[in-house]
Amino acid sequence: MTSVKPSQNSNVLPPLFRDGRILQGIAQILFVLVVAVAFNDLAVRINSALDATNQTPNFEFLQNRAGFDIADSGSYSSNDRYIDAFSVGFINTLRVVLPGLLSTTILGMLVGVLLLSRNFLVRTISRAYVEVLRNTPILLQIFTWYFVVIFALPPQQESIAIPQEGIRSLPLLQYALSLLLIAGIWRYSGSLRRKTWRTLAREGGIAIIILVNLLGIELVGSGTPVEFLPGLYISIKGVAIFELIPSSLFGVWMVFVVLGMLVAAALWRYFGYITEATGRPTPRTRAVVLSVVGFTLLGWLIMGMRPTPSVIQVYDEDREDLVDMDYDDAFASGLLTIEQELEYSRQPLLYRPPTLDRRGRNVETGIEISPAYLAVFLGLVIYTSAFIAEIVRAGIQAVPKGQLEAARALGISQGDMLRRIVLPQALRVIIPPLGNQFLNLAKNSSLAIAVSYTDIFQVTNTIINQSGQSVTGILMVLLSYLIISLAISLMMNMVNQRFQIVTR
Numbered sequence: 001m002t003s004v005k006p007s008q009n010s011n012v013l014p015p016l017f018r019d020g021r022i023l024q025g026i027a028q029i030l031f032v033l034v035v036a037v038a039f040n041d042l043a044v045r046i047n048s049a050l051d052a053t054n055q056t057p058n059f060e061f062l063q064n065r066a067g068f069d070i071a072d073s074g075s076y077s078s079n080d081r082y083i084d085a086f087s088v089g090f091i092n093t094l095r096v097v098l099p100g101l102l103s104t105t106i107l108g109m110l111v112g113v114l115l116l117s118r119n120f121l122v123r124t125i126s127r128a129y130v131e132v133l134r135n136t137p138i139l140l141q142i143f144t145w146y147f148v149v150i151f152a153l154p155p156q157q158e159s160i161a162i163p164q165e166g167i168r169s170l171p172l173l174q175y176a177l178s179l180l181l182i183a184g185i186w187r188y189s190g191s192l193r194r195k196t197w198r199t200l201a202r203e204g205g206i207a208i209i210i211l212v213n214l215l216g217i218e219l220v221g222s223g224t225p226v227e228f229l230p231g232l233y234i235s236i237k238g239v240a241i242f243e244l245i246p247s248s249l250f251g252v253w254m255v256f257v258v259l260g261m262l263v264a265a266a267l268w269r270y271f272g273y274i275t276e277a278t279g280r281p282t283p284r285t286r287a288v289v290l291s292v293v294g295f296t297l298l299g300w301l302i303m304g305m306r307p308t309p310s311v312i313q314v315y316d317e318d319r320e321d322l323v324d325m326d327y328d329d330a331f332a333s334g335l336l337t338i339e340q341e342l343e344y345s346r347q348p349l350l351y352r353p354p355t356l357d358r359r360g361r362n363v364e365t366g367i368e369i370s371p372a373y374l375a376v377f378l379g380l381v382i383y384t385s386a387f388i389a390e391i392v393r394a395g396i397q398a399v400p401k402g403q404l405e406a407a408r409a410l411g412i413s414q415g416d417m418l419r420r421i422v423l424p425q426a427l428r429v430i431i432p433p434l435g436n437q438f439l440n441l442a443k444n445s446s447l448a449i450a451v452s453y454t455d456i457f458q459v460t461n462t463i464i465n466q467s468g469q470s471v472t473g474i475l476m477v478l479l480s481y482l483i484i485s486l487a488i489s490l491m492m493n494m495v496n497q498r499f500q501i502v503t504r
Contacts, residue, residue, distance in 0.1 A: 089459030108388025133386035146375035161230035253348035256299025395430035435492030
């Protein structure tokens with residue numbers, strides 16, 4: 001037989017270039033070089049076009065005077081710099097995103113649980129809530145909140161006050177009746193079979209009775225008159241709520257609060273160790289709550305023992321000079337300045353209700369929330385909660401039914417089954433898509449420009465129109481949203497690692 005010699009051209013390439021991994025690496029390097037060259041060419045063309053109009057990208061213009069005002073800006077004024085205006089816009093964006101993440105999580109989880117309710121009416125309403133909101137554009141929902149709901153509110157002079165201002169009577173008989181109602185609710189709820197319904201009846205009934213007394217709603221008779229001041233004003237100009245101002249005792253009081261948290265953490269670990277070692281359930285949740293609440297109230301009581309000066313100088317409008325006056329009389333007459341109240345107050349937090357001026361057109365004290373903020377906040381929270389509700393429903397249903405049946409067979413209560421069996425397994429399914437919805441809420445906050453809310457996008461748009469630095473402004477906005485998104489992703493990755501299945 002004649003042997004066939006291999007062709008001389010079959011092994012022309014060296015062995016290094018016949019390795020698939022080497023070829024893949026070379027292809028990736030070439031792709032990166034092509035992209036870099038393309039971006040470099042684009043950057044050169046942009047710089048050439050901007051140089052022709054004296055608009056070369058730079059960051060020096062950020063030190064120039066802004067020259068425009070911003071709503072919801074605090075101490076910012078038009079005399080501040082562009083970088084200060086940009087910071088205000090960034091903070092306003094965080095004011096929407098951070099509370100929105102917490103609110104939409106709570107609302108979404110609540111609706112998600114209600115989607116699995118055995119009550120037909122509750123389940124149907126929750127399903128309609130989810131389907132309508134998920135299939136409606138978010139921009140349309142923001143417009144609805146702003147132009148339909150908020151614009152239907154009364155003017156500032158006719159604001160809705162909660163509770164209603166005035167003097168009402170709250171007799172001792174009403175307080176006695178409230179105590180009897182609480183005792184009746186507690187005794188009746190003890191006969192309920194399910195622990196969840198028993199807890200709901202107790203906490204819900206007691207909360208309603210306390211709320212009735214706080215709002216000054218009369219149940220029986222008449223008695224000692226009590227003056228009520230509104231803590232909330234709702235009007236077409238937004239919402240004005242009370243404010244809590246830290247006094248000179250706030251730092252000392254926070255030491256008690258932190259100490260209570262440390263004791264609570266130690267109790268949580270100690271009772272958890274007992275449960276793992278003995279298998280005996282321990283009331284560590286109750287111990288943690290009592291620790292935090294106990295130290296907080298103890299610190300508040302100790303701060304209340306602080307002595308106040310017997311005489312203080314106040315301004316007399318008749319004499320137009322400072323005069324000495326008894327502290328209690330000056331406090332009761334409202335002659336103390338806010339600085340004096342913060343310095344000599346016996347409370348770590350000073351409560352200041354919202355007040356309107358004489359014409360009722362402007363808010364003098366309190367925290368004022370603009371209509372644009374309300375529209376954006378409500379639109380983002382309610383829209384995103386519909387998606388989170390579906391995620392929560394799917395996560396709960398992903399838990400095998402056999403484990404639920406085994407828990408019921410062992411006599412585990414509904415609350416313990418939800419806390420120890422359902423949620424630990426459902427969270428492994430819920431957390432990854434939940435992070436995507438958090439990112440969507442943060443990025444959808446840029447739609448606030450539709451209702452003229454001064455977020456980072458609108459403020460930067462104004463800066464670009466005045467300075468002409470379009471490339472720099474857009475780059476700053478991109479980096480800002482990138483930082484927010486990366487922070488949310490980092491947080492959710494840490495939470496996901498906490499709840500993921502650990503294998504050996």
